[in-house]
Amino acid sequence: MTLTQPSRTGARVERLPLARFTTLGVGGEAEVWFVSDHDQLAEAMEAPYRILGGGSNLVIADEGVPERVIRLTGPFAETDLTPDPGLSDGETVVTGWVGGGVPLPGLIRRLQKLGLSNLEGTVGIPAQVGGAVWMNAGTRYGETFDGLHTLEIVTPGSRRQVTPDDLDWGYRASGIPRNHIVARVRLKLRRSTPEEVQARMEFADSARKGQPKMKTPGCAFKNPGGVSAGRLIDEAGLKGTRVGNAMIAPEHANFIVNLGGANSADVHALLGIIRERVGVPLELEYELWPEEG
Numbered sequence: 001m002t003l004t005q006p007s008r009t010g011a012r013v014e015r016l017p018l019a020r021f022t023t024l025g026v027g028g029e030a031e032v033w034f035v036s037d038h039d040q041l042a043e044a045m046e047a048p049y050r051i052l053g054g055g056s057n058l059v060i061a062d063e064g065v066p067e068r069v070i071r072l073t074g075p076f077a078e079t080d081l082t083p084d085p086g087l088s089d090g091e092t093v094v095t096g097w098v099g100g101g102v103p104l105p106g107l108i109r110r111l112q113k114l115g116l117s118n119l120e121g122t123v124g125i126p127a128q129v130g131g132a133v134w135m136n137a138g139t140r141y142g143e144t145f146d147g148l149h150t151l152e153i154v155t156p157g158s159r160r161q162v163t164p165d166d167l168d169w170g171y172r173a174s175g176i177p178r179n180h181i182v183a184r185v186r187l188k189l190r191r192s193t194p195e196e197v198q199a200r201m202e203f204a205d206s207a208r209k210g211q212p213k214m215k216t217p218g219c220a221f222k223n224p225g226g227v228s229a230g231r232l233i234d235e236a237g238l239k240g241t242r243v244g245n246a247m248i249a250p251e252h253a254n255f256i257v258n259l260g261g262a263n264s265a266d267v268h269a270l271l272g273i274i275r276e277r278v279g280v281p282l283e284l285e286y287e288l289w290p291e292e293g
């Protein structure tokens with residue numbers, strides 16, 4: 001690990017293995033920019049960059065990536081759930097700003113304790129708020145856009161506030177172009193009770209019972225034409241198949257897990273085996289850094 005330098009605006013800049021920022025635990029080095037205010041964010045965006053959230057939908061190459069990798073920290077990872085008196089009423093709460101770098105699971109737990117509903121359907125998604133917003137992460141019990149009031153989006157040279165109505169969002173898509181950074185959001189929540197929110201969370205979470213507990217970037221492939229990709233991979237007899245230290249999870253065939261010390265070549269080899277053995281074209285669910293081809 002080499003400390004490069006504090007940047008002109010004071011951002012911490014370090015060359016670090018990206019494996020430590022991903023749920024799969026795989027990924028080589030890059031120059032990581034830890035930004036905690038808008039000046040630092042603007043400076044980080046002066047050269048080619050990527051924005052990294054919870055790293056829960058990524059397979060990053062062992063060679064790392066050549067671009068700067070931005071991490072939202074400080075106030076961009078803080079949560080202000082104070083109701084805005086002008087926009088909240090007996091039924092609805094519009095909060096202060098919640099940073100794009102806030103871990104979603106902790107936010108969901110805080111909302112449950114306050115009895116604030118709308119986002120509990122996203123329970124169990126190990127994203128950061130910005131990453132969850134960017135792809136409108138969700139489950140059949142609810143999605144991130146169920147609880148958004150305002151989004152602050154930053155691009156090189158611009159910062160603007162938009163509402164969901166300004167965006168062409170839909171199933172697992174926000175309509176926000178790649179590398180437009182969701183710096184912070186304000187939430188729109190329904191007043192409920194901690195007990196009711198807890199019950200809805202438990203119901204949504206029960207669907208995850210069969211998922212592996214090991215390091216993973218989530219589901220590998222989208223369901224082709226409504227057919228379960230996991231079932232197709234299972235029917236091809238691939239559960240438990242291992243390459244190096246990566247394995248197709250015995251619990252659920254659409255998950256690749258890191259047994260410890262896996263590298264991206266192991267994961268790519270498994271993805272290749274699945275594509276070859278399952279008779280239908282499969283589209284990747286997670287993102288590859290750098291992109292394929």
Ligand SMILES: Cc1cc2nc3c(=O)[nH]c(=O)nc-3n(C[C@H](O)[C@H](O)[C@H](O)COP(=O)(O)OP(=O)(O)OC[C@H]3O[C@@H](n4cnc5c(N)ncnc54)[C@H](O)[C@@H]3O)c2cc1C
Nearest residue numbers: 053054055056057127128130131132134137138182217218
């Ligand atoms: C165990 C497990 C279970 C999962 N279950 C679900 C599920 O039920 N439903 C579901 O939808 N997903 C699920 N996922 C996938 C993943 O959590 C989601 O895709 C999530 O939205 C990724 O968010 P992230 O912050 O981890 O983003 P990353 O993985 O860090 O990045 C993914 C993409 O988002 C972009 N991004 C990240 N932060 C920002 C930002 N602040 N502004 C703009 N773009 C940004 C990145 O540049 C990248 O393009 C699961 C993953 C795991 C590991």
